[in-house]
Amino acid sequence: MTTINAESEALAVSWVGRPIKRKEDLRLIRGRGQYLADIKLPGMVHAFFVRSKHAHARLKSVDVSRALSVPGVVAAYSGADLLKLGMRELLIPELVNELPGTLRLPPSWPLAVDKVVFHGEPIAVILAETKYVLEDAAELVVIDYEPLPVITSVEQAMADDSPRVYESWPDNVIYREKMGGDATDAFAKADIIITERFEVPRTGASPMECRGVLTQWDDHSGLTHWTTTQRPHLLRQAISQVLDWPEQMVRVIAPKDQGGSFGTKAPHSREDFILALVARDIMRPVRWVESREESFRAGVGQERAQIHEIQIAARSDGKILALRDRCITDIGHGQQPVFMGVMYPRAGCFMITSFYDIPQAEIEIVCVVTNKPCLTPSRAFGSFPVRLAMDGAINRLARELDLDPLEVVRKNLVTVFPYVTATGNFLDSGDFVGGFDKLVETIDVASVRELQAKLREQGRFIGLGFGGETERSGVSSKAYVPRQRKPGYGVATVKVLNSGKIHVLVGDPPSGQSHETVISQVLADEFGVTPDDVRLDYGDTLSTPYGMGNVGNRMASYTVSAAVLAARELKKKIGLVAAHDLGIDASPDEFTFENGEIVWVKDREIRTQLRAVAVHLIECPIQLPQGTEPGLEHTAYFEPQNVPNMTGASFHCAVVEVMPETGVIKILRYVVVDDCGTPINPLVVEGQVQGGVVMGIGNTVFEEYVYNERGELQNTTLEGYMMPCAADVPHVETYDHSVPTPNNPLGTKGKGEGAPAPVSGALVNAVEDALRPFGVSITTLPLKPERVRAAIAAVVSPEAEAEPADWVEPIVREFAGEGEGYDVLAEMYRFYDGIQISLQPTWHPYVGQIRGWLRDFGQMLDRAAASPAVVDVLAQMFNGEREFAFQSDLDPGLAAQWDRLRNLPRPDGGHAYLDYILPALDSHEMLLVACSNVPFEGETK
Amino acid sequence: MEKTISVTVNGRVQRKTVPIRMLLVDFLRDELGLTGTHVGCTYEGRCGACTVVLDGNATKSCMVLAVQADGHRVVTVEGLEEFANAPGELHPIQNGFWERHGLQCGYCTPGMMMTIFDILATNVREGSPELTDEAIRQSLVGNICRCTGYSHIVEAVQSAAAQLRGMDPEERAAWFDTAKLEGTRS
């Protein structure tokens, strides 16, 4: 066995708190992970879903018979076929939360029966021997649609005369709730009232691995169902309840490795139920591996969308007295068990005051259905847009009062613990002022302000913005049971093996959060062994204790605590037997566990091996102390005793530069100070924070799921969605200001869920601060250059917003639309034929790659077209009026190619500038080099 | 339509009859069982999770047909440790990722490492000059990671580059010498 660290040989050290290398890595860096798509079973068939091409339509008929004629196709099913197999609706009472507001239930067939309500809804499923024939067969499924009016926005959905997504409903409102109390008094007393409307579009957390299922039925085991999930135990229950199969005949297994989840794998997917039914029907294993496009069209990882009409009432010194908020959310179709799209705005609003001491809050939540996919959970669960509303409004307050925003923030921080917020959120522990001060000190605000003043004189604009949050480290049963009838406890089974090694079983499967390492560090300390001596298994309902899921920061706080409690229970038994075996009169707690030995604290010479005691208890259970049962395993449950939840916190500060001419934002520095209680592995914590922040930067600056008026997702590719790559984001600096919670054994709090949330506020506030001389207000995301420019134009000189050059628009349209013309492809092919491709010099491009480049191109042009300055430069470039210096590391072949193209005569009509622009696609650098001639930095005036 | 092809994968000649429309990534995963190469964007050429080294160049294996690889040499993530001198020894790139926590879920990691193989091979050929973090970030634009936020990946590359810099030139070059790999697998 490979040792984790050289230090693992070291004696009697504490493993908790050390940045050791991860245990899970060795298999992953060798390409030996076991993700869902890596698992195969003999006789397995592949599944493909035929999905709706309309966002709202009645299904007049679905005919799968012709698909069956394709060689290799094994079976094909429509919704009607599945009804015969016992398909039932998903929103059975057990899978609907009990909420304080008024909730309506939509119909919820896993496979569409008579109607579709979103583009991409599954209508038929085809099974075949190889995946390559599936798409051929899918073409042959005949679906007769009767299109219905499509609703795609809150405004449409709430209009008096709006058509309805569900005809039997009186309107499109699925949920309404009033939260908090009455703030009338406080508002009457206020010196100042800030009113603002923030609108955050759909973005979220799509992980790199899409979803997938591998499922089979046999009459002995019942259903064995591998699926990408964060909640295997709850899914097992759900499958049993929805399909009415005995629970003991359903086994759900989360693969050992999952390529990220971030909440997107927490819901019970309709595909799980469909595939279980068809696998039982054909009695062969069925595997479905979701494609990226399917994933995007199904809405996986689409959340964030919320509108906030927020008001804060304050004194003239900046002390906030109360807030009012009306949160309106387009949740999509809403046919999703448990979460139903309404839980995210609820959870976000519940946390809205975060670490601010705001005595009164009056909140209204309205959720409407539309013909879009249902929102799915995404890391930060509802908080991302809420943080923009809250931290953005506080920034406005400071501006109106002409106070330093940081001062206003500090003035309003909660200082006494425990604290219950105006919405009822419980903050158990923390040091918000200390954490905040550490942030301010780290960022060195004074020198940023100095630089800001100096640069402004040169016509450059930098700014600093604050955002932050508290997050719950798991949620206790007290909170979960009334809503979801689900427990909040952490649970772990710990076994000491005969060899003295430790085996831990937990129900909740990780997907990158380092559970194996973290649990091993903790139990190594408990048992005086090394992390290598500890093994963790998880996620199989057959062998692990029932757990409510790997969600919401539960691992480090709840699960780890349960494992510690189980270990301590076993240690009592071990102590008892050790005293007996050593023939000493010692109580069980008089032993320490060190290096595989059990040492009597009163006389360290007296010691025995952990292994020896284990063998005595498990393998040779004779002559045990009176009343001692054999065996050395224990399952423990953890709930914090006196509090409903434990609280983590983080404080973010961004320093940005904004180029007003182009609207481009550059993040100069991003600093986070975090309270995650006792950090178990600081390297892991740092990774969680950095990854979460970068996801938040993506959501704030680049990403948006764009739907057209037909309810079709316009960007169904990773390229089109623009998740940030390494060059798009800064290094995120992380600092620790941890306050261990008194409410669990090690003082640990979770870290991982919330990190993206404060980014929205921090960046928007920084951009506004940078543009303070213009008095710009940003109220919506993403912070794309055109939006920033438009915001400036709106306050400076509305007429100054130049139209893009007239040749750009037709090209953008050509590329942004779905039907790229064949002639364009041909054009590209002609060019690419003779050109070396930077990463693959000897390889001719495949047509998919060209499609990818077309998208790239569309986007680059989109971006370029949005900026008059860039358009101008491009125009000069095309006309040969501007010289371009190439970076020395640019491929000389490309430079020559560029020269040749620049000297080509300018073509007329059609795809006018393709000849010039397309070769630039050969290398992203090429266009970037071109664009970088725009006076972006330093020379903007 | 099918075609019989012969591709040298991680030093071993693989002869198979495959449909001509099969992608190289599927050939590696489904025909050879080399599931370390992943699919993240489903053949769009954006995510880079499927990156392998083809004739010495980092290449997205979803952008290449298996038949196009006929007669060529492919190194996948599973091949990295084949460059080592002793069993159990890891490639400096693997060490870098492990040391610096360059992965969380690990899904993007094989593709990242194969892109970095190309970057560092070039760096070593040029005498291992220092790499700036900025240059590393620029060279990773073809690979998306949703977990790490990239800082630890950049540190992983720096760590691998530093390990290599500490070796003598032949030893360094050997970590990228695909011919050597074939020598070990006649």
Ligand code: FES
């Ligand atoms: S699967 Fe090949 S680049 Fe994404």
Ligand code: FES
């Ligand atoms: S480690 Fe998960 S995508 Fe990179």
